[in-house]
Amino acid sequence: MDRGNRQRRTFLRSAGSLGAGLLVGGCAGPSASIASPHVQGRKDAQGEPEVSPAEDLMREHGVLSRVLLVYDESARRLESTEDMPMDVLTSAAGLLRRFIEDYHEKLEEEHLFPRFMQAGKLVELVSVLRSQHEEGRRLTDEVRRLATSKEVDRGRLVTVLRQFVRMYRPHEAREDTVLFPAFRSIVSKDEYEALGEAFEDREHALFGEHGFEDAVADVARMEQALGIHDLAMFTPR
Numbered sequence: 625m626d627r628g629n630r631q632r633r634t635f636l637r638s639a640g641s642l643g644a645g646l647l648v649g650g651c652a653g654p655s656a657s658i659a660s661p662h663v664q665g666r667k668d669a670q671g672e673p674e675v676s677p678a679e680d681l682m683r684e685h686g687v688l689s690r691v692l693l694v695y696d697e698s699a700r701r702l703e704s705t706e707d708m709p710m711d712v713l714t715s716a717a718g719l720l721r722r723f724i725e726d727y728h729e730k731l732e733e734e735h736l737f738p739r740f741m742q743a744g745k746l747v748e749l750v751s752v753l754r755s756q757h758e759e760g761r762r763l764t765d766e767v768r769r770l771a772t773s774k775e776v777d778r779g780r781l782v783t784v785l786r787q788f789v790r791m792y793r794p795h796e797a798r799e800d801t802v803l804f805p806a807f808r809s810i811v812s813k814d815e816y817e818a819l820g821e822a823f824e825d826r827e828h829a830l831f832g833e834h835g836f837e838d839a840v841a842d843v844a845r846m847e848q849a850l851g852i853h854d855l856a857m858f859t860p861r
């Protein structure tokens with residue numbers, strides 16, 4: 625079964641039928657809900673399918689949120705002197721660099737931020753978001769350096785992980801609730817749709833047909849390695 629984004633996009637556009645939710649799933653765990661029935665073939669007031677550049681970016685935020693969870697658990701283990709498999713942290717920082725910093729954030733920096741600046745909208749927010757991308761890259765460099773050093777400085781590593789999580793939770797929340805909703809209003813319908821395709825093409829060029837699904841599977845493996853893969857464990861008892 626091909627679970628590629630383009631296929632899903634095409635399918636959702638043309639079919640609107642039952643079963644689209646089955647196109648993603650498998651080992652990806654909770655993320656299987658990304659194509660849940662509420663988006664199948666539904667159209668908004670302008671008659672546009674509800675698969676858009678904003679949805680693509682928000683799904684990528686879902687991957688980011690799961691890496692933040694891995695960072696949280698890593699910091700907790702490091703603070704408590706529990707065993708911490710450093711290769712998990714190296715993988716998590718590697719996924720952040722590859723999928724979020726060098727791809728997702730580049731899309732924001734090249735396609736969203738300049739359009740807001742040009743439109744003179746949310747200029748201050750865009751400026752903060754841009755500087756946080758820079759700071760995030762610096763922190764990721766440091767996580768990678770610390771996690772691979774011979775004598776791991778657990779205290780410094782905890783500080784850097786916590787700083788990254790503290791910055792990125794509000795960062796992605798602000799993008800989801802303010803920047804992305806506003807984006808649709810500053811571009812034409814045609815431009816918006818073309819950008820969706822451009823995002824897909826970039827993803828496929830960088831990561832192949834299954835870039836998003838592979839990233840979800842990667843982070844699911846990290847959760848498994850740290851014992852935080854069972855979603856039900858987060859439900860209060």
Ligand SMILES: [Fe+2]
Nearest residue numbers: 729732753799
């Ligand atoms: Fe961002």
Ligand SMILES: [Fe+2]
Nearest residue numbers: 728732796799
């Ligand atoms: Fe983002």
